[in-house]
Amino acid sequence: MASLTVSAHQNGPMPRQSAFTIDSILGLDRPDQRTVLSAPYRPWTDVKPACQNRRVVADSEASVNVRMNEDGKSYSKSPTDSYRRTLNWYIGRRPRTAFSSVQIRILESVFQVNSYPGIDIREELAKKLHLDEDRIQIWFQNRRAKLKRSHRESQFLMVKNVLSDLQTSREEH
Amino acid sequence: MASLTVSAHQNGPMPRQSAFTIDSILGLDRPDQRTVLSAPYRPWTDVKPACQNRRVVADSEASVNVRMNEDGKSYSKSPTDSYRRTLNWYIGRRPRTAFSSVQIRILESVFQVNSYPGIDIREELAKKLHLDEDRIQIWFQNRRAKLKRSHRESQFLMVKNVLSDLQTSREEH
DNA sequence: TTCTAATTTAATTGA
DNA sequence: TCAATTAAATTAGT
Numbered sequence: 001m002a003s004l005t006v007s008a009h010q011n012g013p014m015p016r017q018s019a020f021t022i023d024s025i026l027g028l029d030r031p032d033q034r035t036v037l038s039a040p041y042r043p044w045t046d047v048k049p050a051c052q053n054r055r056v057v058a059d060s061e062a063s064v065n066v067r068m069n070e071d072g073k074s075y076s077k078s079p080t081d082s083y084r085r086t087l088n089w090y091i092g093r094r095p096r097t098a099f100s101s102v103q104i105r106i107l108e109s110v111f112q113v114n115s116y117p118g119i120d121i122r123e124e125l126a127k128k129l130h131l132d133e134d135r136i137q138i139w140f141q142n143r144r145a146k147l148k149r150s151h152r153e154s155q156f157l158m159v160k161n162v163l164s165d166l167q168t169s170r171e172e173h
Numbered sequence: 174m175a176s177l178t179v180s181a182h183q184n185g186p187m188p189r190q191s192a193f194t195i196d197s198i199l200g201l202d203r204p205d206q207r208t209v210l211s212a213p214y215r216p217w218t219d220v221k222p223a224c225q226n227r228r229v230v231a232d233s234e235a236s237v238n239v240r241m242n243e244d245g246k247s248y249s250k251s252p253t254d255s256y257r258r259t260l261n262w263y264i265g266r267r268p269r270t271a272f273s274s275v276q277i278r279i280l281e282s283v284f285q286v287n288s289y290p291g292i293d294i295r296e297e298l299a300k301k302l303h304l305d306e307d308r309i310q311i312w313f314q315n316r317r318a319k320l321k322r323s324h325r326e327s328q329f330l331m332v333k334n335v336l337s338d339l340q341t342s343r344e345e346h
Numbered sequence: 347t348t349c350t351a352a353t354t355t356a357a358t359t360g361a
Numbered sequence: 362t363c364a365a366t367t368a369a370a371t372t373a374g375t
Contacts, residue, residue, distance in 0.1 A: 096356050096369050116362095135356085142356065145363075269351050269374050289367090308351085310366095315350060318368075 099139070103129045107136070111143050217267055272312070276302045280309075284316055 099107070106129060110117065117125070117140060119133075126133040272280070279302060283290065290298070290313060292306075299306040 093368070094357060098356090098370085138357065139355095141362075145365095146355080148363090265353095266373075267352060271351090271375085292365095311352065312350095314367075315352085318370095319350080321368085 097131075097135055099131075103131065107139055107143070111140065115140065115144055115147070215265055215267065270304075270308055272304075276304065280312055280316070284313065288313065288317055288320070 107125070110121070110125065114121070117136075122133050122136045122140075125131075125136050129136075280298070283294070283298065287294070290309075295306050295309045295313075298304075298309050302309075
């Protein structure tokens with residue numbers, strides 16, 4: 001096993017006993033304490049609890065047609081959707097929605113005017129863009145986060161610029 | 174503009190006159206109000222391109238000091254490198270980090286035990302491997318994606334094998 | 347070409 | 362709702 005050989009040549013003596021040291025992860029100190037950390041949580045790795053093999057067929061065909069939303073139309077709210085939801089409950093994640101460029105354009109222009117649309121506007125958007133209202137809500141959430149981030153970042157850059165300007169002008173005298 | 178066509182084919186009569194309707198938001202009354210504030214936080218982007226040989230050291234120690242940090246050997250500083258660096262500066266992409274084999278070995282063995290290291294472990298790793306914590310996080314992200322991919326592939330192969338076995342045995346009778 | 351570091355953004359979770 | 366993450370899907374460097 002590679003972890004043994006690697007953990008063997010770690011940096012020197014026992015480092016410190018913080019809750020988790022790299023060395024403890026590398027299993028240096030304890031040959032087998034694999035109780036807490038031992039199951040690396042890889043949801044896709046196992047087929048999940050054994051009892052799921054029932055309707056996987058139906059589900060799998062559902063998961064195929066996930067996002068057909070090219071321009072005008074997105075995926076439908078067919079019964080396969082609920083199957084997919086069921087499957088995702090096992091697998092754990094909603095398939096990523098790919099918004100069309102038209103949808104994005106509309107969402108962006110609404111965002112410019114109102115970044116906190118109420119339920120009524122969201123529903124309206126949902127109907128017009130053929131999306132779930134949920135998707136709209138999440139989209140606005142993420143969009144607000146993005147705006148906020150970019151604000152922080154540009155401020156950071158401004159501060160950095162000012163500082164480096166100061167530095168420069170100081171050096172010139 | 175597509176937004177016109179989309180807002181045009183609305184569902185029936187005027188929806189309601191809440192403070193903002195989609196149509197009023199999409200309204201042409203406001204042709205372009207695009208104030209894009211986005212500034213993609215790229216710390217390795219030097220703010221003073223003209224005179225970067227100044228004291229980059231001083232302010233870079235605050236946040237970045239990008240990557241001189243190989244364990245074994247790093248890249249050379251050939252002219253093409255700096256050229257590429259400049260290009261990257263325009264393009265806005267962080268220069269690709271080249272992990273040393275030692276770094277990879279450690280990361281891999283940590284991954285074996287815990288593929289979702291928390292911030293504390295990531296920081297610790299960063300310190301020990303002389304990397305940014307960001308690099309660590311990205312590495313684990315990509316590593317998880319790789320694992321998942323390989324899983325998908327092997328499962329696909331298994332299914333394929335089973336199917337072709339079935340085919341074969343059917344043909345033999 | 348293959349692999350993988352980096353980016354963007356949809357989805358999830360917890361507070 | 363936000364903040365922090367994760368995952369999916371890319372882009373691009375070696």
